[in-house]
Amino acid sequence: MFSVKIEGLEKVQRELEELGDAVRALDGTLCDLRFDPSDADSVRDAIAQMEKAVDAKTARWRNNSAVREIAQRSKERFREAILDRASTARRPETE
Helix, strand or coil: CCCCCCCCHHHHHHHHHHHHHHHHHHCCCCCCCCCCCCCHHHHHHHHHHHHHHHHHHHHHHCCCHHHHHHHHHHHHHHHHHHHHHHHHHHCCCCC
């Protein structure tokens, strides 16, 4: 009979725990944004503010590649949501 030892599971477990903590940190209200949808600079500033908020919420785990990936994807989704809201607000209402 022989024995097989798997090493590195502690690191994987720690990284998964950190990922869970980061996801919980991103859950809920991230920041309050106010912007003028007709002003491109205002929209860009809102996106930058949101990205800083994501970075601040996940800074503790910046060395975890899974957390970095979740943070980047979150920024992309939030960016799209801001751009969609700005676009919708610029459309004239039709009845």
